[in-house]
Amino acid sequence: MELPPVSLNISQAQERALAELLRLAPVIDELGARFAAAGEQIALVGGPVRDAMLGRLQNDLDFTTSARPEVTEKLVKGWADAVWDIGRDFGTIGCRRGEWQIEITTFRSEKYDATSRKPEVAYGDSLVGDLGRRDFTVNAMAISLPGNVFEDPFGGIVDLAQQVLRTPGRPEDSFSDDPLRMMRAARFAGQLGFTVAPEVKQAMTDMADRIRIVSAERVRDELVKLVCSPRPRAGLELLVETGLAEQVLPELPALALERDEHHRHKDVYEHTLTVLEQSIALEDRLPEGGPDFVARFAALMHDIGKPRTRRFADDGVVTFHHHDVVGAKLTKKRMQELRFSSEQTAEVSRLVELHLRFHGYGDGQWTDSAVRRYVRDAGPLLSRLHILTRADCTTRNQRKAERLRRTYDELEQRIARLSEQEELDAIRPDLDGNQIMEILGIPAGREVGAAYQFLLELRLDNGPMEYDAARAALLEWAASRPSS
Missing domain, CATH: 1.10.3210 (Hypothetical protein af1432)
Structure with missing residues (x-):
């Protein structure tokens, strides 16, 4: 069932976030205390903060921290039920605590070389700097721990209330750093029902061909998320209007056939x-x-x-x-x-x-x-x-x-x-391969396959047959075959 478009004001967002924080308390309070005791900063960040304000928080939690991955790993060992480091090269340590799936990533700054398919990862030194490199302002909010201090240096809560997608800085800089963010804009339009700010849409149009440097796998994953969103039409239309579809799914805009003057086709x-x-x-x-x-x-x-x-x-x-x-x-x-x-x-x-x-x-x-x-x-x-x-x-x-x-x-x-x-x-023939070989007295081989296909067609034409009738039909078919 399609979800209704998001609608809220700032006070509603804060109330919903507070309610979700109470549910998260056992995790964020303990995690915040562990990192603070080690002299490190940590904050709940990005999508979980946005979704908490929308009342849609799932069990996946993202945190950002001043701690390097090796420090993070030490701090969560013994506390988490399981720990994994598959994202270590990108500064991320993952873990599970009860029902919560957690990723903790070191403050970072990443950007693409003009011709590279992969981001260059460099660690940052502040929460604000980390938030500034995120894709959209609604994903650039955080809650610092311990103490649950709301951080919103780029006005994400206002954009959330107004249901608009903007970038923390210039959209041209954001999309140059990671061109896949242009497709994320379309995905969020489908997921959340948000509109895209005019300057963001213009940048997507001007920079559409830059999506070519992103790997096919990453483009595919974003496309799947968009297609599976509650309102994919909005995101797909945005891809077509900005020219991004020409780069990633050219068959879609090609459907806008020039109509003949008599409108003989829809x-x-x-x-x-x-x-x-x-x-x-x-x-x-x-x-x-x-x-x-x-x-x-x-x-x-x-x-x-x-x-x-x-x-x-x-x-x-x-x-x-x-x-x-x-x-x-x-x-x-x-x-x-x-x-x-x-x-x-x-x-x-x-x-x-x-x-x-x-x-x-x-x-x-x-x-x-x-x-x-x-x-x-x-x-x-x-x-x-x-x-x-x-x-x-x-x-x-x-x-x-x-x-x-x-x-x-x-x-x-x-x-x-x-x-x-x-x-x-x-649906299968009324006689199997072993029965065919026994009745015809032949070994396994192409002739058995041909007999099997004959019986399958017979089954499709006539429906189920008794053994004797199927056997008789098989023998008649074999007798009509040219001798080898």
């Missing part, structure tokens, strides 16, 4: 964003609910084959023949370039390839065989294909929309009936 870009929103609204139909990245990204990519396949017939009719197949190939290529896993790439590409299959169903004239093949081809993606297909209906013609909905209801009901009768989720 706006594919607007249609796509609407399909994404409708897909999100249907996520409660998924076995595990949402947010579901695969389903959402398939909705976003399902029509990216249209620009490549658009044709104008002699009578002016616009066609996009085979845009599903072309789109699946383009999706696979883009996801590989963004270093998505093979599994996610295959899943999203397959959904794009299948998203038009339902439209051959017509008025419910598919045979049971066709329904079985629909289920077989979708495999474990069937529930996601259901919501993508339903979401893809964006017609304003209420009669047509209702007819499509009823038709798909009927298809799902047929699938449910056949599944109950035939275990469609695990």
Whole structure:
């Protein structure tokens, strides 16, 4: 379910933060005392402070400290339930205390070389300096420990109340130091429903091509967070408007096809964003609910084959023949370039390839065989294909929309009936490989595979068969084969 946009004033923010601090007291009081006793500064910082003011604090806590990593590690050992140092090179020591996952990072200043993909990390010497290098003012607030002193040198609480994203310093400097912050602006627009300050948006537009120096993996991770946010449309539109999408997901702005003078096809870009929103609204139909990245990204990519396949017939009719197949190939290529896993790439590409299959169903004239093949081809993606297909209906013609909905209801009901009768989720031939070899008297090899495929097609066409009938069909098939 989509969260409502954030709305609060400064006093509400302070009240919520106070309530969350009381819940955090066992952790922050003890941690603050340990660092103070060692002569070190420590402060709760960034996202947790922001989320405390929004009443959305999770169990992940970020702290910043004057202590170097080796000192931090000594101070938390014996207090934390577990300690890890995987982020030591970036000044970070992680630990767990009860339900809380904690990261403690030394005051730092990091920036990118003009051509580097990785930040150069240098330790800082003050809390204000550390806050000044953060991405946005709403993430540049802190609570110093012990004593719970609120630190807000850049006016983050005002921007939080006004629901606006600004940078602590010049946005050009911030985005030059870490270009990925431009994508974070889009992500926070989707997560929090905030607007982006005009000067920040202008800097994103002017510096969009600098995102190229950021690794594909980091871009991918931000894109996933944006797509899985409560309101991804706002962030995606920001990426398109600033030109960032041209750099990281060029297939999206390419959907804004030039309309012909007679408007014979709908706006594919607007249609796509609407399909994404409708897909999100249907996520409660998924076995595990949402947010579901695969389903959402398939909705976003399902029509990216249209620009490549658009044709104008002699009578002016616009066609996009085979845009599903072309789109699946383009999706696979883009996801590989963004270093998505093979599994996610295959899943999203397959959904794009299948998203038009339902439209051959017509008025419910598919045979049971066709329904079985629909289920077989979708495999474990069937529930996601259901919501993508339903979401893809964006017609304003209420009669047509209702007819499509009823038709798909009927298809799902047929699938449910056949599944109950035939275990469609695990369609396989009525004879297994060992039985095939025994009946035909042949060893393992290609001939067994061919026989297996024949029986699978027979199963899809006719439904389950008794052993004797399947055996007879297999023998008849084998007899019709040319002798080796």
